[in-house]
Amino acid sequence: MGLELTKEExxxxxxxxxxxxxxxxxIITTLGEIYGASRLIPVSSVQIAGVSYHNLGExxxxxxxxxxxxxxxxxxxxxxxxxxxxxxxxxxxxxxxFARNQQRVVEAFAKMGVITTCTCTxxxxxNLPHFGEHIAWAESSAVCFANSVxxxxxxxxGGPSALAAALTGRTAEYGMHLRENRxxxxxxxxxxxxxxxxxxxxxxxxxGEKTGKxxxxxxxxxxxxxxxxxxxxxxxATYGGVALFHIEGITPNKTPKxxxxxxxxxxxLENARKTLDDxxxxxxxxxxxxxxxxxxxxARVAELLRNKKVSESKTIWITTAKPTKDLAxxxxxxxxxxxxxxxxxxxxxxxxxxxxxxxxxxxxxxxxACFYARGKNKFKVKIRTIEECIREATS
Ligand code: F3S
Numbered sequence: 001m002g003l004e005l006t007k008e009e010x011x012x013x014x015x016x017x018x019x020x021x022x023x024x025x026x027i028i029t030t031l032g033e034i035y036g037a038s039r040l041i042p043v044s045s046v047q048i049a050g051v052s053y054h055n056l057g058e059x060x061x062x063x064x065x066x067x068x069x070x071x072x073x074x075x076x077x078x079x080x081x082x083x084x085x086x087x088x089x090x091x092x093x094x095x096x097x098f099a100r101n102q103q104r105v106v107e108a109f110a111k112m113g114v115i116t117t118c119t120c121t122x123x124x125x126x127n128l129p130h131f132g133e134h135i136a137w138a139e140s141s142a143v144c145f146a147n148s149v150x151x152x153x154x155x156x157x158g159g160p161s162a163l164a165a166a167l168t169g170r171t172a173e174y175g176m177h178l179r180e181n182r183x184x185x186x187x188x189x190x191x192x193x194x195x196x197x198x199x200x201x202x203x204x205x206x207x208g209e210k211t212g213k214x215x216x217x218x219x220x221x222x223x224x225x226x227x228x229x230x231x232x233x234x235x236x237a238t239y240g241g242v243a244l245f246h247i248e249g250i251t252p253n254k255t256p257k258x259x260x261x262x263x264x265x266x267x268x269l270e271n272a273r274k275t276l277d278d279x280x281x282x283x284x285x286x287x288x289x290x291x292x293x294x295x296x297x298x299a300r301v302a303e304l305l306r307n308k309k310v311s312e313s314k315t316i317w318i319t320t321a322k323p324t325k326d327l328a329x330x331x332x333x334x335x336x337x338x339x340x341x342x343x344x345x346x347x348x349x350x351x352x353x354x355x356x357x358x359x360x361x362x363x364x365x366x367x368x369a370c371f372y373a374r375g376k377n378k379f380k381v382k383i384r385t386i387e388e389c390i391r392e393a394t395s
Contacts, residue, residue, distance in 0.1 A: 042134065042169055061105055064163075080119070118346075125321045128150070138157040151251070198366070231366060234367070282360055288365060319350065355377055362382070
């Protein structure tokens, strides 16, 4: 049948709306043809990934600069973390040249009308779609959160396809945009106790590795906080390819319940913990806020750091979105955290900042951060609760 376009979409493709929109429409229609879509659909929100200059490099920046010549966003669009705190980068040891290039990236996005708050939890700071809304998000943890916890509908976009959706306000209708593709495929019963963000991260690692891209239906979780769910989303999408899961009694999508194929035991979780617990005594970097910390997590960290001092041989980052950092400043949490010698870092995270070679071992409550610390930065890793991380930092 092929891909049918409206008059406006055809005009975009023919360059009536400028060069960048034409290029963007070429990307959207090519994806639509590859995946057998019959039409494009409007999206109301976009999240763009591939923002760190560390990952983009000069070639990526040139592409953005070209798109920014005449490209303008048509819908609410936010950005994933950059390689540094856009204001306080100097005190975190980021070098001037990197900072200059990172600013150029952010300026290119700003020129296109993108809201240049850099975070992987856009849903915590105002880019919050509702149930059933079609959106185009990149960033696997945010995609998983949007599809599973909110019930919005998005594929796992890449950097260029998300930008293309922002400039056209469209995406091709395939994959997660179709209800028939959102049905649970494998059943998992959790028989383990989950009591903190690191436990949920480990559960994501276990289920992610077992399920791959198949949509899981999870039972046996009586309750979960937003922070625990964002941790689960990050790791299940990292260790598997999951863009959507269902948790009985917690997530809002309706799906027929499949047979329970697998039971997840306490032992499974403990074994997963061992895989993220490298032999080393030398912990020099602690990071909390993967995905970016909520104001509730920051308040907790500030309480744990009150009247304490971070040991001189250790660096601790609590990473978050800029609006959340501003709130933390207003509430006095920033002062407590920074006067203890820890850093409340906005806009960036430990995986996309240029940290390779700067530290040896990362302690974190995030299973996803462990994955990237090992893979990209060649750090050793230790997964612990937030409380244990703070204890380690101040010991
Ligand atoms: Fe976010 Fe960075 Fe973790 S993008 S999910 S804080 S690796």
